[in-house]
Amino acid sequence: MYKPKPQQLPEHLKEGASIMKIIRLLLIxxxxxxxxxxxxxxxxxxxxxxxxADLAALAEEIGKDKVKVxxxxxxxxxxxxxxxxxxxxxxxxxADLFIESGLELEIGxxxxxxxxxxxxxxxxxxxxxxxxxxGIRAIEVPAPEMSDRLMGDIHPLGNPHYMLxxxxxxxxxxxxxxRLCQIDPENCDCYKSNLYEFTQKLNRKLSEWQSMLSPFLxxxxxxxxxxxxxxxxxxxxxxxGELEPKPGIPPSPSHLKNLIWRMNNEEVKLxxxxxxxxxxxxxxxxxxxxAKVLALPIMPGGQKxxxxxxxxxDHIVNQIxxxxxxxxx
Numbered sequence: 001m002y003k004p005k006p007q008q009l010p011e012h013l014k015e016g017a018s019i020m021k022i023i024r025l026l027l028i029x030x031x032x033x034x035x036x037x038x039x040x041x042x043x044x045x046x047x048x049x050x051x052x053a054d055l056a057a058l059a060e061e062i063g064k065d066k067v068k069v070x071x072x073x074x075x076x077x078x079x080x081x082x083x084x085x086x087x088x089x090x091x092x093x094x095a096d097l098f099i100e101s102g103l104e105l106e107i108g109x110x111x112x113x114x115x116x117x118x119x120x121x122x123x124x125x126x127x128x129x130x131x132x133x134x135g136i137r138a139i140e141v142p143a144p145e146m147s148d149r150l151m152g153d154i155h156p157l158g159n160p161h162y163m164l165x166x167x168x169x170x171x172x173x174x175x176x177x178x179r180l181c182q183i184d185p186e187n188c189d190c191y192k193s194n195l196y197e198f199t200q201k202l203n204r205k206l207s208e209w210q211s212m213l214s215p216f217l218x219x220x221x222x223x224x225x226x227x228x229x230x231x232x233x234x235x236x237x238x239x240x241g242e243l244e245p246k247p248g249i250p251p252s253p254s255h256l257k258n259l260i261w262r263m264n265n266e267e268v269k270l271x272x273x274x275x276x277x278x279x280x281x282x283x284x285x286x287x288x289x290x291a292k293v294l295a296l297p298i299m300p301g302g303q304k305x306x307x308x309x310x311x312x313x314d315h316i317v318n319q320i321x322x323x324x325x326x327x328x329x
Contacts, residue, residue, distance in 0.1 A: 046184050049095040049122075051106045052079050054163040055132055057300035057309045058173045059099060061198045063180060066187045072113070073106075075301035078276050080153065080248070084109045092117030095128065096183060099176065102133030105160035130179045132172045136162045139229050153248025164298060165230035166206050169309055170199055205310055209317045210235065216324045220266055222259065222291070224273035224282060227298055231316070240268065243281050251281040263289040270323055274298050292323045 045068045050056040053075035060069050070091055073082045079101070092098060092113055100106065114122070121128035138158025146154065162168045177195040181188035217236045221228075224243045232239045241262065245255035262268075268291060271282045275295045282293045296316050297303045306312040 046096045046180065047094055048097045048099065049091050050099040051110055052101050052163075053299040053301050054169075054309065054312075055099045055101060055172065055176075057312075058169060058198075059097075059176055061309065062173055062176045062191055062194050064190070064194055066184065066190055067180070072110075073299075075297065075299035076276055078274070079105055079299075080108060082106070082109045084112050086116070088113050089116040089118075092122060093119045095119060095122050097128050097130065097179060098122035099130045099132055101160060101163070102131045103136075103138060103157045103160035103162070104155050127179070127183050130175060132175065133157075133160070133162065135171055135175060136168050138162065139233065140226065152244070152246025155247075159226055159229050161227045161298065162230050164228060165234045166202055166209070166313055167234065168230065170202055173198055202310060205313065209313060212317055212321050213237075216321070219270070219324060220268045221270045221272055222263060222268055222285070223271070224277045227274055228272055235317075237320075240266065243271070243273070243285065256281065256285055260285055260288045263291060270294065270320070272296060272320070275302055292326065294319055294323055296320075 044066075046063065046066060048056075048059045048063065048067050048069045050059060050069065050071045052073045053071040056069050056071035059067060063069065072088050072091070073079045095117075098114070098119075100110065119128075120126065123129055124131070138160075139162075141158040142151070142154055142156060144156075163172070173195055177191045180191045184191075213235045218238050220238045220240045221232070222241050222243065223239055226242060226244075226247055228237075228239060231237070241259055243251045243256070243259065245252055263285070268289065271286055271291050271293045273279070273282050273293065273295050275297050277295070279293065279295065285291065286293045296319060297306050297312055300306050300309050300312045302312070303315065305315045
């Protein structure tokens with residue numbers, strides 16, 4: 001039976017095939033190296049999960065390319081009320097460091113997530129847990145007899161919106177740096193360098209913001225919720241009331257009537273609300289008093305102009321100065 005002989009390649013084609021094989025092997029090796037290097041680099045990043053977007057912004061400032069940061073609460077939502085999705089437990093389960101705002105800001109939704117995450121590294125007392133409010137001087141701490149729930153959504157440990165004072169942001173940034181040095185000592189010098197750069201810029205901007213707002217010291221304003229106390233204290237604005245009759249209680253007709261009377265009597269021309277609040281009530285009051293309503297972000301990323309912590313204050317201060325200039329000219 002006839003069996004055809006295997007076809008032999010000419011010598012020049014044999015050499016070409018060998019070269020192609022070598023090139024293929026080199027390319028495969030090159031891409032494997034790239035994948036390997038990428039995986040190593042990714043693996044070395046410290047995974048940080050924060051409860052709120054302001055803490056995430058500071059963690060990114062200090063960690064930069066050494067960390068991977070995720071915030072549970074979106075910058076556009078009320079941090080008192082966050083939908084505790086199971087996917088957040090997965091994020092927390094994989095975290096090397098968890099940063100909580102504290103002062104019971106997240107008490108309505110965070111404990112369930114932390115327990116469900118089953119990550120011992122991020123529990124209180126562990127190096128992977130950082131309570132950002134530790135070291136902050138809390139304002140508006142109610143007397144024990146005023147902590148009853150009938151008084152509204154009272155925070156017994158004090159007002160939790162301390163990140164709206166830039167100096168408190170500097171304190172928290174320092175604590176994040178210290179904790180990153182503890183859990184990732186190899187990159188401690190980088191974290192310290194990033195902290196130095198951030199605080200130098202913040203100090204320069206703080207002087208600029210104080211200068212811009214200095215013509216309006218002790219200007220009377222109204223806010224929606226007790227969100228702006230720290231900001232008002234730092235920049236010496238005078239909050240004389242809130243649209244909410246009690247913290248967390250929606251504005252009532254009788255309360256707004258009294259507030260309108262007081263605003264007209266004391267010539268209050270500015271109402272500041274957080275950008276996620278409803279605007280029907282503030283606009284109603286503004287129409288009765290001639291005041292201007294400013295809807296401002298309280299977290300970096302809350303509006304497109306506010307992608308980092310310093311940008312946020314730039315935007316807030318510029319908006320307030322512009323509004324007050326308009327009302328006083």
